[in-house]
Structure formats: structure tokens, C-alpha cells
Amino acid sequence: MANKQPLILITNDDGITAPGILHLIAIAKTISNQIYVVAPDKPQSGMGHAITINAMLRIQPFQMDGVTAFSCTGTPVDCVKLAISKVVPRTPDLILSGVNHGSNSSINVIYSGTMSAAVEGAIEGVPSIGFSLCDHSIDAYFAPTGPYIKQIIEFALKNKMEKHTCWNVNFPSISSELIKGIRICRQARAVWEEEFQERQDPSGKPYYWLTGKFVNHEPDREDTDEWALSQGYISLVPVQYDVTAYHVIDQIKGLENEK
């Protein structure tokens, strides 16, 4: 019986002790008894698709009821790579990442360790989903997301996900009765406008903290994830990793100069 259950690998970027991943693990346990967790041993937010090339990695067993869990010294992408290579007994049926404390909609998908773990799954040909709640706080209220996360996981397991793609799911931080449902969206065009804070250390030397203002360049476009979230929908953006700007290729053919 056991081998008929889907093998699900879970990671995140907030670290293995974050409430968001514990919430996701609890939901996954209601779907399968083949749950493996390999997640960072410390916060790794904003790590993007970083991998560890110039240092070694360690994993350490982590006590967690009913699942096989390890903390890992690396980035979220390292966790996926090391888990697939050294931890799970076979290729996972599904990789789940999150639930992130904070939004990974629109341009945030590029900076996000949570989503990069899911993208790494897609690169390796494993169906993968990243979940995020638009609330950065450590005590963000995850309960309303539960039934939808379960529904999305079951849909992904039943209907084969397109190979080499993953899903970027973001939840508005509102109560259950206000959530209008799920919208399939595209990534909104947006940018973080930097506003570094400059401070001085006790010896008078300057240092900088990255802060910024989020600017949505197309707030009225109803097919975007940002619009969906602003209206009380859960946004789901299917994601791929061919970043070729196909529309530019013909424009710059003049640069080709065969000898």
C-alpha cells in the first residue's frame, strides 16, 4: 500500500523551524505518508537561485513527527539538489516549497528562495509548487490557506503537471470568508525601487540596509497575479525557466558577422 502513495519532498526558504513549513507539512501528511523534508537550517529569504559551489554542505536529522526530516546548511536550491541526490529513495512525485512568510508574486519570483526551490524541481523534471502568504510576520495566520493548498496539491497529483514547469501560488493575507477563490494568472510587471538606508557604525563608517518600495507597473491588468491578490483571489502563475527574449532575436540579427 505504502508505495502507492505519492512521494512528496518539502522545503522552504524561511528555515526548517518556520511556522509556514510546519503548516505545509501538516497538510501534506493528510495526503501521503511518504513525506520527506530537507529545508535550510537558517533563514534563506532572498537567496534566489543561489547554489553553494565554494563550500561544503551538511545535512542533519531533524525530529519531526511522522516524516523523515533533515536540516541543511545550504540554500533552498541546494536543499532540493541534495535531497534528490542523497535523501529520497526515488524521484519525488511532487516538490512543495513554503509556505513562505511573505509575497512571491510578480517580480518577487526572481529573488525568492522559495520559488527558486520549485524552479529547481522543474529543471530536474519534478512537478513542483511554491506557496506563499502575503504576510512577512513570523506569526502570519496560515489557517485560511489550508483547504486551498490541499485542493491545489490534489489537482497537481491527479492532473499531470506540464513537464519542466512549476506553479507559483500566492495567498492574500485575509480571512477565509473573504477569499474569492483561485485565479490562474501571469506574472505582473513590477519593480522594487531601492531606497538603501545609510547608517554609521560606532567608528563612523557607513553601512547600508536594503529597503525598497514595490511599484506595480500594471495595476489594472486583470490577468496578473498582483491584480488577483488585490481583489481577494489566490493567484497561481505557471512558471518556466527559458528566459530567452524571443521577440528580440530578429531585432539584433545585425550583430551576426560571419567571417
Add this chain to the structure above:
Amino acid sequence: MANKQPLILITNDDGITAPGILHLIAIAKTISNQIYVVAPDKPQSGMGHAITINAMLRIQPFQMDGVTAFSCTGTPVDCVKLAISKVVPRTPDLILSGVNHGSNSSINVIYSGTMSAAVEGAIEGVPSIGFSLCDHSIDAYFAPTGPYIKQIIEFALKNKMEKHTCWNVNFPSISSELIKGIRICRQARAVWEEEFQERQDPSGKPYYWLTGKFVNHEPDREDTDEWALSQGYISLVPVQYDVTAYHVIDQIKGLENEK
């Protein structure tokens, strides 16, 4: 006169002392006297689009003839953000990243700090180009790339680059007379198949080194960067950062369940 010259910001991921960036700076100086360098103070290969959220950043003046240069404690993307926000007197006309010691073709664009710096430029609306030489060694031979880098920079300055895109330029590691010219390409579908090396520390505890085998899934496709490089061409892939999998949106509309 001076303000008619293009303002060029230069960074990399191998660190401010790497031969590759010194090569790029030397070329840029033949094009403009408005050169600014903000580059990592240590190697940052494989950092992808990582940004520093949970730590502060510092920059330090770095002695370099004829250019204003700073080393930075952050990632390549941090360097671009901090440079634009705090270092350059106006928005750069062009951001250059590299020349990387090692390939950033095909899937490597996702892991690359060099290319993520260029992508960050694109996100912020600044024309950006990442250059890489397919030779990882510290004493890689950059000379053959010089005339082509200059040609590409001058083309980019003369012909307006498409907004919110950047270019990923890779050079085969061959001598000048063997280089066949420049090809405008798309990103090849490829993957790194992990082969972690497991070792034991003196106390017997295991640790892991990431290694891997590069597998090109479409070696015969002549429109790809990998093919161009294999044939002795310089590959140029225009890059954008909307990772929506548009072809999947209609497939999964069934998940929308409005209340």
C-alpha cells in the same frame, strides 16, 4: 564633452580582483571615460539572483586607474542595486557584467551571479550585458574576446537595446583565428545532473560537495547557444525575466473555482 560619454557601470561575480573584470574594464575605458565599478569583494559564483536582506552591506573604495571603483560585501545583484542607488551620479547608460571565468550559457543563466547582475539591470530599465568565457580557470585567456566585446558594446550603445531585456554573451575558449563570429541564439534546454561527493570530516561526520554533469537535451538544435559555442561561434542570447509559462495557463483553468 565629458557628459556626452556614456556612463558605464561594471560588475561581476568572480570578485573585483578577477582578471575577467579587469579585462572588461580595460575595454570599457577605450569607449568612455565615465566608468564606475562596483563589484563583490569576494567570489560570488553561483549566487543567482540572491540579494542581502538580513545583513547590512558595505562598500569600500578600491584603487583602480582612471575609474571610480568600489568593492562591495554583497552579491552581484546587491552591487547593481547599491551602485545605482548610492554610487553613480545618474542612471547608467549601460551595465556590463563579467567577463565571467566560466560558461553562463543555457541553464547556467539561472544560477549565474554574472547574468543575474545583468538581469537586475534589465529589471531596473538599464541596458545590460553579461559576458562569459567558457574557461573556469583563474588564468583563462581573455585576449581573443576583446574586439568582439568592444563591437557588442558599441552596437548596444548605438542601437537602443529593447527595454527590460539584457544580453547573455558567451565566448568559446578558443584562439582568435578559430572564432567564427557572433550568433544570436536562444537558451538551450539543458540540466546539471547532480553527483554530490560525500566525504567524512576527521570526526567521521559526512559532508557533501556539489559536483555535476552537464547534459544538453538538444545538442543538434542550431538555434541554441550551446550549438553555437560548440561550433566556434560567440553566442548572444537576449534575456527577459517574465517567467510565466503562458502555454500552461489554459491547461489548468480548471483549478479556478470562484465562490
